[in-house]
Amino acid sequence: MATPGRIVYINGSPYYDNPYPYQMRPSSSLAAFIQFLHKPHSVPLVCIFFLFITWLVIRLHHAADRAPDFEWSSEDDLKANLVRFSSGIASQIAKDSRGWLLHPVSLAPSSGISGGAVSCASVSVGEIRPGRLRGNHRHHDRNETLLFWGATTKFRLENKKVGEKGYAQVIVGGDEIAIAASPSGSAHALVNIDHIRSTFFIRCQDNVTDQHNSSSTDVNVWKDL
Incomplete structure (x- = not known):
């Protein structure tokens, strides 16, 4: 061999x-x-x-x-009762070398948004981690103003004027700051659709929240969120 x-x-x-x-x-x-x-x-x-x-x-x-959900128009923002601000565009948000500064209550009406909180009787500051949501409820006894930033975020607001869906929905980019108003009786939801970053928000309500009064809030309004 x-x-x-x-x-x-x-x-x-x-x-x-x-x-x-x-x-x-x-x-x-x-x-x-x-x-x-x-x-x-x-x-x-x-x-x-x-x-x-x-x-x-x-x-x-x-x-x-x-893409493609990130595409938006000013008409979509109008239906969602929302205004967005890009960091590089002049706006009513005060910006300097330190960053940006705003007043969450006065910014909404001065930007043409109606139906938000007229005062901050109840204030919350929080985080929404990637893939999680907050809201998806409807308050019957208070108006609410929402300011959010930090990650790509889906915002949904109940709007009977929007076709068969009955709500408006927009995507806000991670490099944008958005302020939205949810009038009493209108459901709203914030969903973080980013894979890495967290969404941060400030919530102002013009009535003190009663955590034990479940009849004033409808929860889990939308089943697809």
Whole structure:
């Protein structure tokens, strides 16, 4: 039997005797790469590679969030009783090198939004983590103004004038600040549709919330949220 790897001669011609003719032999470049991965100084490069892949995946996720739901018009915002402010556009929000500053009650009417809280008798500040929601309820005894920012967020407001759905819905980008008003008797919901960042919000109500009076609030208004 021929020895593996031995060269034999048949009819005067050399023949490489390989008992595994269909076995792939690693190329010299692949072997060199594998050998490089076993060396300690390859660790930083491998880490950089995985960081690049992570960054790329996050970018793709954000691109998916923006299309096609991210498309909007001023008419959609009007139906949702909402105004959005981009960080690079002049607006009634005071901005300087420190960041932005606003008054959540006065900003709504000065921006043409009606039906919001006339005072902050009850104030809440909170977070909505990725994939979670707040609201999805209807108050019968108070008007509410909502200010939110920080992540790509879906806002839904009950509006009987909007076709068969009976609500208006818009998407607010993570680089925008939005203020919306929900009049008494109108349901509303905030849904964080971002994969990474949290949505932050300030809620002003012009009546003190009674947590024990369940008859004043309808919960789980929309079953698809």
